[in-house]
Amino acid sequence: xxxxxxxxxxxxxxxxxxxxxxxxxxxxxxxxxxxxxxxxxxxxxxxxxxxxxxxxxxxxxxxxxxxxxxxxxxxxxxxxxxxxxxxxxxxxxxxxxxxxxxxxxxxxxxxxxxxxxxxxxxxxxxxxxxxxxxxxxxxxxxxxxxxxxxxxxxxxxxxxxxxxxxxxxxxxxxxxxxxxxxxxxxxxxxxxxxxxxxxxxxxxxxxxxxxxxxxxxxxxxxxxxxxxxx
Amino acid sequence: xxxxxxxxxxxxxxxxxxxxxxxxxxxxxxxxxxxxxxxxxxxxxxxxxxxxxxxxxxxxxxxxxxxxxxxxxxxxxxxxxxxxxxxxxxxxxxxxxxxxxxxxxxxxxxxxxxxxxxxxxxxxxxxxxxxxxxxxxxxxxxxxxxxxxxxxxxxxxxxxxxxxxxxxxxxxxxxxxxxxxxxxxxxxxxxxxxxxxxxxxxxxxxxxxxxxxxxxxxxxxxxxxxxxxx
Ligand SMILES: Cc1cc2nc3c(=O)[nH]c(=O)nc-3n(C[C@H](O)[C@H](O)[C@H](O)COP(=O)(O)OP(=O)(O)OC[C@H]3O[C@@H](n4cnc5c(N)ncnc54)[C@H](O)[C@@H]3O)c2cc1C
Ligand SMILES: Cc1cc2nc3c(=O)[nH]c(=O)nc-3n(C[C@H](O)[C@H](O)[C@H](O)COP(=O)(O)OP(=O)(O)OC[C@H]3O[C@@H](n4cnc5c(N)ncnc54)[C@H](O)[C@@H]3O)c2cc1C
Ligand SMILES: [Zn+2]
Ligand SMILES: [Zn+2]
Numbered sequence: 001x002x003x004x005x006x007x008x009x010x011x012x013x014x015x016x017x018x019x020x021x022x023x024x025x026x027x028x029x030x031x032x033x034x035x036x037x038x039x040x041x042x043x044x045x046x047x048x049x050x051x052x053x054x055x056x057x058x059x060x061x062x063x064x065x066x067x068x069x070x071x072x073x074x075x076x077x078x079x080x081x082x083x084x085x086x087x088x089x090x091x092x093x094x095x096x097x098x099x100x101x102x103x104x105x106x107x108x109x110x111x112x113x114x115x116x117x118x119x120x121x122x123x124x125x126x127x128x129x130x131x132x133x134x135x136x137x138x139x140x141x142x143x144x145x146x147x148x149x150x151x152x153x154x155x156x157x158x159x160x161x162x163x164x165x166x167x168x169x170x171x172x173x174x175x176x177x178x179x180x181x182x183x184x185x186x187x188x189x190x191x192x193x194x195x196x197x198x199x200x201x202x203x204x205x206x207x208x209x210x211x212x213x214x215x216x217x218x219x220x221x222x223x224x225x226x227x228x229x230x
Numbered sequence: 231x232x233x234x235x236x237x238x239x240x241x242x243x244x245x246x247x248x249x250x251x252x253x254x255x256x257x258x259x260x261x262x263x264x265x266x267x268x269x270x271x272x273x274x275x276x277x278x279x280x281x282x283x284x285x286x287x288x289x290x291x292x293x294x295x296x297x298x299x300x301x302x303x304x305x306x307x308x309x310x311x312x313x314x315x316x317x318x319x320x321x322x323x324x325x326x327x328x329x330x331x332x333x334x335x336x337x338x339x340x341x342x343x344x345x346x347x348x349x350x351x352x353x354x355x356x357x358x359x360x361x362x363x364x365x366x367x368x369x370x371x372x373x374x375x376x377x378x379x380x381x382x383x384x385x386x387x388x389x390x391x392x393x394x395x396x397x398x399x400x401x402x403x404x405x406x407x408x409x410x411x412x413x414x415x416x417x418x419x420x421x422x423x424x425x426x427x428x429x430x431x432x433x434x435x436x437x438x439x440x441x442x443x444x445x446x447x448x449x450x451x452x453x454x455x456x457x458x459x460x
Contacts, residue, residue, distance in 0.1 A: 013282060014296040049279040049341035052243055066244040067424075069380070107405025108338060111279035111345030118341050133391055150299070161363055163455050168405060171398045175337025179392075194297075225393050229459050 001033035007095035011102040011113040018193040049115020073123040097142040107168040126180040136181020143182040152192040183220035231263035237325035241332040241343040248423040279345020303353040327372040337398040356410040366411020373412040413450035
């Protein structure tokens, strides 16, 4: 692993859940490899998902009319973002790889994790037009979405009611990660663990750990519309 | 309008924003038509976006291992969801049309609105497998996404860096609205108001009000992969 640093942004209420087990297994395997691993346990931290005036310490750039994007950008430049945001940005800055571990909620991430992105990936820190996509400010880092679903793989196939699973990856992988310059490793998806027999769930854990053993040799996906829609 | 009921779920921190103006213009126009209009002003209500144990009043179905989906479903059936959720569900139940008014945050809705959906569209209330898609529990209602962007229309075109805007509508319109049986009216998108001259912004308001005048005559979109990806 060569002293690589990994940040796991984790959103599940229950340590005994499959998401909890996947997170713990990743910490264990990556630590064993010699990586340094940090976890942001969002529910555990009671992380604030709402983007509000409280994210800016002190005076506003324009107190007459609150514009969150402008104010958080200005606050970033002046070191006046709230402490919780500065702390999360520090973790991102240090990381070589950011793993997002979550149960799929409404074809996307749970609100608490969406709020982490809304608030932490501030302009000036993660992007700064025209510094986006290939020149996004988080370039040279990797991102990986690791999530579980309720629907099974058939529902998320080309002919399934929920469409190819890649369709729902677009906003998260292209719109957020790629926009900020992150290179994207293939998503890791555990389909319908609640309806799987125990052995299959155990296998899900094993496969994830197996994959992590060679994660540093993986090539990022080609995050273009072709990858998503062929 | 014939006594139709409209719920506007609104997520902006600043009443003087373009989103605030679009919301106010909709309330005015629809009220003028004789509709009854309710607004859920999420930041104003300090709406809780995190899906946690607090959403269930009293004992849990399984206190040993917390499963949010199971617990909220059980709580719904037993009338034991928290008051704020019961109140929002009441508003949805009464509505013929639900308008979501928001600034695009990371190719999606702001976390506070995502949390409204994570917590309000509970199993048993909005869907109940196999009662989903055409037989979702909110069928006979309409949904409409009305949002503003930072990127311009060129960026969100087939050849633009951010891809066709329809790509990012899939999780919200198909994965949430269609899944719950809602019929979907074409989205209403105001591109890049922050960079538009005053007259153009005024025109954005006018167009929205004009559209609302005949909103009850509109046909829903055909919410299939073809609509999104041709
Ligand atoms: C608001 C909301 C929205 C949702 N939207 C969607 C959606 O859009 N699409 C969709 O497909 N699904 C959706 N779901 C379903 C959701 O994605 C699944 O419920 C979730 O992904 C299951 O993962 P979990 O970790 O919570 O499962 P859990 O129920 O915690 O885990 C499954 C089982 O694995 C067991 N387990 C834990 N650790 C281990 C281990 N080490 N070895 C073996 N077994 C273990 C647990 O004990 C449990 O029995 C939604 C759910 C909610 C609440
Ligand atoms: C966390 C975050 C993530 C984002 N992610 C994305 C993304 O993924 N993609 C993307 O495209 N953009 C993104 N943006 C940009 C965001 O979508 C825009 O900033 C937002 O949509 C602009 O709308 P607003 O209502 O906030 O604008 P405002 O700045 O409030 O409004 C624009 C102007 O309109 C004026 N105005 C208000 N009312 C009227 C009126 N009645 N007549 C005329 N003028 C009026 C206001 O005074 C203001 O000058 C993101 C922003 C943030 C903060
Ligand atoms: Zn991409
Ligand atoms: Zn659909």
